[in-house]
Amino acid sequence: MQNTPQNPKRNAQQGLPRFMRIRSYVLLGLFLLVGCGVLIWRLYDLQVVQHDEMLRQAANQQLKDTSITPQRGQIYDATGKVLAKSSIVWTITADPSQIKAPGLTKEQLKALGGEESEEAAAQRRAAKVSEASAGLAQLLGLEYQEVYDKLIDGTKQYVVLAKQMDKPVADRVKAYAREQKLPVSVAQDSKREYPYGAFAASVLGFMHADGYGFYGLEKQYEEILAGTPGRVLSQKNAWGNEVANDDRTQYDAQDGDSLVLTLNAEVQAVAEKYLENSVKANNVTERGVVIVMDVNTGAILAMATKPDFDPNDPMTIYDPDLAATLEGLEGDAFTQAQGEARQRQWKNKAITDLYVPGSVFKLITTSAAIDSGTCTPNSSFNCTGHYTVVTQDYSCADNGFGVLGVHGWQNMGEVLKNSCNLATIQEAQLMGKDVFSDYYNAFGFTAPTGVDLPAEQQIRAGVSYHAAEEMSAVDLASSSFGQAQKVTPIQMITAVSAVVNGGYLVQPHIVSQILDSEGNLVEQIDPSPKRQVISEETSAALRAMMEGVVDGGRDGASGRNAYVAGYRIGGKSGTSEKLDKGRRASDGEYEKVSSFVAVVPIDDPQIAVLAFVDEPHADTEFGSMLSAPLTGNIISEIAPYLGIETDPNYAAPAEVTVPDLTNPTNSAYLQWDMAQVTLNKLGLAHRRVGSGTAVLAQYPAAGAKVPGGTTVYLYTDSAEVSQVPVPDVRGKSAELASQMLAGAGLNVKLSGAEEGTVTAQDAAPDSQVPMGTVVTLTIEGAAPEE
Numbered sequence: 001m002q003n004t005p006q007n008p009k010r011n012a013q014q015g016l017p018r019f020m021r022i023r024s025y026v027l028l029g030l031f032l033l034v035g036c037g038v039l040i041w042r043l044y045d046l047q048v049v050q051h052d053e054m055l056r057q058a059a060n061q062q063l064k065d066t067s068i069t070p071q072r073g074q075i076y077d078a079t080g081k082v083l084a085k086s087s088i089v090w091t092i093t094a095d096p097s098q099i100k101a102p103g104l105t106k107e108q109l110k111a112l113g114g115e116e117s118e119e120a121a122a123q124r125r126a127a128k129v130s131e132a133s134a135g136l137a138q139l140l141g142l143e144y145q146e147v148y149d150k151l152i153d154g155t156k157q158y159v160v161l162a163k164q165m166d167k168p169v170a171d172r173v174k175a176y177a178r179e180q181k182l183p184v185s186v187a188q189d190s191k192r193e194y195p196y197g198a199f200a201a202s203v204l205g206f207m208h209a210d211g212y213g214f215y216g217l218e219k220q221y222e223e224i225l226a227g228t229p230g231r232v233l234s235q236k237n238a239w240g241n242e243v244a245n246d247d248r249t250q251y252d253a254q255d256g257d258s259l260v261l262t263l264n265a266e267v268q269a270v271a272e273k274y275l276e277n278s279v280k281a282n283n284v285t286e287r288g289v290v291i292v293m294d295v296n297t298g299a300i301l302a303m304a305t306k307p308d309f310d311p312n313d314p315m316t317i318y319d320p321d322l323a324a325t326l327e328g329l330e331g332d333a334f335t336q337a338q339g340e341a342r343q344r345q346w347k348n349k350a351i352t353d354l355y356v357p358g359s360v361f362k363l364i365t366t367s368a369a370i371d372s373g374t375c376t377p378n379s380s381f382n383c384t385g386h387y388t389v390v391t392q393d394y395s396c397a398d399n400g401f402g403v404l405g406v407h408g409w410q411n412m413g414e415v416l417k418n419s420c421n422l423a424t425i426q427e428a429q430l431m432g433k434d435v436f437s438d439y440y441n442a443f444g445f446t447a448p449t450g451v452d453l454p455a456e457q458q459i460r461a462g463v464s465y466h467a468a469e470e471m472s473a474v475d476l477a478s479s480s481f482g483q484a485q486k487v488t489p490i491q492m493i494t495a496v497s498a499v500v501n502g503g504y505l506v507q508p509h510i511v512s513q514i515l516d517s518e519g520n521l522v523e524q525i526d527p528s529p530k531r532q533v534i535s536e537e538t539s540a541a542l543r544a545m546m547e548g549v550v551d552g553g554r555d556g557a558s559g560r561n562a563y564v565a566g567y568r569i570g571g572k573s574g575t576s577e578k579l580d581k582g583r584r585a586s587d588g589e590y591e592k593v594s595s596f597v598a599v600v601p602i603d604d605p606q607i608a609v610l611a612f613v614d615e616p617h618a619d620t621e622f623g624s625m626l627s628a629p630l631t632g633n634i635i636s637e638i639a640p641y642l643g644i645e646t647d648p649n650y651a652a653p654a655e656v657t658v659p660d661l662t663n664p665t666n667s668a669y670l671q672w673d674m675a676q677v678t679l680n681k682l683g684l685a686h687r688r689v690g691s692g693t694a695v696l697a698q699y700p701a702a703g704a705k706v707p708g709g710t711t712v713y714l715y716t717d718s719a720e721v722s723q724v725p726v727p728d729v730r731g732k733s734a735e736l737a738s739q740m741l742a743g744a745g746l747n748v749k750l751s752g753a754e755e756g757t758v759t760a761q762d763a764a765p766d767s768q769v770p771m772g773t774v775v776t777l778t779i780e781g782a783a784p785e786e
Contacts, residue, residue: 069188070227071517073256075204075217077265078301078512082195084204084218084311089191090170092140092161096151098183099132101125126152132182136161139173164191192218198310198318200268202348203303203453203510206311215314215346217259217510220454224514227256255517262299262512267292270637271302274673278613278630279306281671281693285321286591286614289350289489290634295497295605298506298527300451301638305349317341351449351456354464354486355593355614358576358623359419361482361492363499363597366412367542368439369427371503371534377541381415381423383407389425389477396422413545419558419573421481428480429473436476437468442533443495444505445487451508457488483576493610496597499542500570500605503534546570547602553681561628561674562598564636565683566646570602571631573623578615591615596627600635606644609634629677636680652708656682660702661695661714671695672716683708689771690717697721699772700747706774710747713772721770728765729758734779737761745771752779 075084101124133148140147140162150159161184165173170186177184192207205216213222230253271290279288292302307319317323322341329337347353369375385406387394396407397419407418415423428436440446445465448456461467465485466475478484490508498505507527514523534542547570553563559571574597577590584591595612599605611630618626659682661675675695676686684706697715700706715721724745729737737758738748746769752759760778763769 068230068251068253069190069211070229070253071255072190072192072227073225073258073515073517075225075259075261077261077263077268079264079266080260081265083200083261083263083265084192084194086190086192089164089166089189091163091187091189092136092165092170092173093185093187094151094159094161095183095185096129096156096159097154098157099125099129099151099154101128125154132180135176135180136173136182136184139169139176140165141169163189194311196265197312198308199265199272200263200303201308201311201314202305202346202350203263204311205346205454206314216311216348216453217261220452221259221511225256225259227517228254230254257517257522258515258519259511260513260515262294262301262510263303264301266641267638268302268304270634270641271304272306274630274633275304275611276306277673277693278611278626281618281673282613282626283617284613284615285617287349288611288613290609290611290630291350291489291493292607292609292634292638293493293497293508295501295599295608296504296506298494298497298508298529299512300508300510301607301642303348303350303510305347307345309345314346315342317345319345348453348455349614350489351451351453352488354457354488355612356576356578357482357485357487357492358574358593358595359421359481360496360572360574360595360597360610360623361485361487362416362419362424362480363542363546363572364439364443364445364495365424365428365436365480366416366545367499367534367538368436369431370412370541371538372431372435372439374431374435375412375427377412377545379427380409380411381420381426382409383418383420383422385422387422387425389429390473392474392477394422394425394477396420413548416545416572417548417551417558424481425477428476433468433471433476436479437471439533440465440479442505442531443498444530445485445491445495449488449490449494449508451490452511456490459491482574483579489610489612493597493608496599496610497605497608498533500539500546500599500602500608502536503532503539504529505531505533543570543599543602543605546572546599549573550598550602558624559596559598559628560681561624561677562596562632562635564600564632564639564680566650566652567635567639567644568601568603568647569598569632569635570600571596571598571628573628574612575621575623592621594621594623594626596623596631598628598631598635600639600644601647603647607638607642629673632680633673633676636676636685653683654708655705656684656708656710658684658698658700658702658704658706658710658712661698661712662702672714675714679712685709685711687711687713689713689715689722692716699770700774704774706747707749710774711742711772713745721772723768724771726761726763726765726767726769726773726775729761729777730765731784732758733784734758734777737777741775741777747772747774749774749776750779751776753781755779756781757784 072086074082077083101121129148129151133144133151137144137147142162147161150161173184174186190211194204203216205218206214207218208214213219213225231251271292275288275290288306290302290304291300293300309318322345326334326337326341370377383396383406385396407420410418410420410423447459462470466479475484494506494508506529509525509527512525513521516522547568549557549559550563550569550571551557551560553560558573562571563569574595576593578593579590581591583589593612593614594616597608597610599608609631611627613626616626620626659678661678672688672693672695679686694716695714697719699713699721700710726746727740727744729740734750734755741748756779758777759780762776763773
């Protein structure tokens with residue numbers, strides 16, 4: 001019988017006890033079950049639980065998501081001048097962690113024994129970074145070391161190499177990165193520019209380095225100006241650069257809307273020019289403000305704060321006195337002081353700062369007293385020089401009327417003209433605190449105006465003003481002439497507008513239109529008046545009183561320095577004391593705020609001009625001597641520009657004798673602004689030559705007989721009078737010839753017919769004459785066709 005061979009392994013298993021064989025099968029089954037379960041769970045986790053995350057990571061590895069920066073809306077003045085604009089620029093970034101040295105060949109690895117040391121790898125990477133840094137630095141116009149320091153740190157995944165690059169540079173960088181296989185990205189961005197530099201800076205504001213509006217209109221209208229970013233989705237290679245193929249999706253950006261302001265660049269420039277001079281000439285330490293407003297609509301034509309800053313470089317401290325406070329500081333002390341200095345220069349003082357209004361506020365008290373029926377314009381009040389309320393003694397300042405510091409009996413118009421504190425206190429006492437407070441609230445002094453600018457100062461009872469329930473008799477007395485409350489400049493001019501425009505409290509605003517990126521009108525902004533505060537009759541009475549304050553520039557009128565010949569102007573001065581600051585150590589006096597508000601034409605009000613300087617240090621600190629000239633000089637230029645008509649009853653003088661504006665015996669004439677005040681009153685125009693404050697020379701010279709309206713040139717840098725060539729205007733019309741001569745810096749006197757052709761001129765063509773020379777033109781016949 002043939003024996004069958006035996007399987008040793010099978011025999012061994014059969015030789016095992018039954019329970020051990022079963023346990024082996026069970027363990028094997030459990031192992032397979034657990035293994036399969038883990039595998040299934042891992043697949044479930046990756047495909048279901050982490051599905052979205054895996055897709056995101058895959059997309060990050062394969063897709064390039066590029067943001068498209070929208071074009072930020074522009075900001076225009078009322079005449080269409082561009083005050084803020086944006087241009088497309090590019091930001092260059094890199095991912096240092098992805099900069100790798102080229103891989104080694106098999107031969108190179110074999111020579112190294114099959115593996116490269118970490119030190120050798122680091123050296124090869126450094127060489128790659130060095131080469132890349134040299135190339136990028138040359139393309140970007142940067143220092144090699146600056147680029148190398150950013151790229152050498154392999155732990156960083158994002159560094160900014162350059163910002164605000166133009167397109168040709170961006171294209172060259174992009175091509176270089178693709179060629180050298182560098183993880184360098186080029187992203188579209190936007191650059192904000194302010195073409196006029198330090199112009200309306202506190203109104204316009206500026207942009208944060210991260211690309212959003214940080215101050216002023218840029219912040220207030222951020223959502224409107226910014227637009228909506230777009231996106232580009234495309235495939236990318238291992239170095240993060242876009243792969244050139246058709247698999248690309250683009251979502252276009254939506255450009256921001258633009259703003260058209262009520263602010264007029266020409267009016268703003270005049271306001272800034274005169275304010276800057278006043279702040280400089282009068283050694284003002286806490287800045288100055290000018291606001292020009294349409295009294296009927298609340299439209300702001302100009303809003304200036306000086307000193308200010310250049311929004312193209314807002315981090316620089318431009319005020320030398322302010323910058324000097326940082327000298328010698330280090331560390332945290334320097335950082336804090338620098339931040340405070342920047343905040344101070346950025347602030348729009350016209351809306352962010354409270355000030356003591358002083359006697360300008362008497363317009364409000366007088367309006368309330370008449371409108372409430374407590375008084376009439378003919379009510380009389382007696383000024384004896386002193387007046388006591390409870391235990392507080394008030395003295396009347398000497399304004400040059402009657403006995404020193406005593407005005408005697410006055411009607412309400414004379415109270416304003418004399419700016420008598422004691423009579424104004426009596427007006428308020430007749431009203432009582434409840435009536436006074438009702439009008440104080442109605443005129444808008446208990447809440448912000450809501451002007452469309454950020455950071456308007458909040459108003460709080462007990463801090464900014466005394467509420468009726470807490471107002472004492474002394475509080476009422478001091479508040480009546482503007483010495484016990486604080487207001488913002490924008491509140492004050494808005495209230496004065498209500499005083500003169502028929503009694504309507506307008507909504508101050510600085511944006512008139514919103515346009516889309518194609519220039520189409522999105523929104524017209526014409527706010528309605530909030531309420532009527534006083535009657536038309538009361539408003540008319542106040543206008544007449546305000547005109548009496550200026551009184552045609554006559555001696556004795558407290559507002560005479562705001563007068564401009566030919567215009568009917570009303571106004572009110574204010575000189576307030578900053579009692580909460582304490583007395584000056586130098587002379588024991590309080591710091592002052594000198595202000596003036598003027599309205600033109602006062603018989604048919606169109607614009608109001610509010611000007612004040614905070615803490616002047618000059619020979620005088622009265623608003624009538626500092627801020628009245630400031631407003632008058634502004635009006636002398638903007639009223640003709642705005643087309644405000646002169647008084648039809650005004651007869652311009654045919655001939656005026658030019659005064660001596662450099663007379664050393666009269667120090668007032670040595671100041672440029674006061675020299676111009678003199679010319680304003682005489683009906684002569686003026687032009688400053690230079691940037692100084694003292695008048696060193698003039699032309700036409702003192703004593704010259706010139707036609708009314710002649711421009712007198714005031715030299716403030718040198719006593720040397722400039723020479724200009726005379727244009728040939730023969731054969732031109734009288735109108736064109738006059739324009740040509742004015743453009744050349746010359747004055748005109750017409751002889752013969754008022755209209756027609758120039759047949760002769762008394763100054764030879766192309767001859768050199770002093771700027772300001774009066775050229776006499778002979779006019780005959782009909783005007784030529786030109």
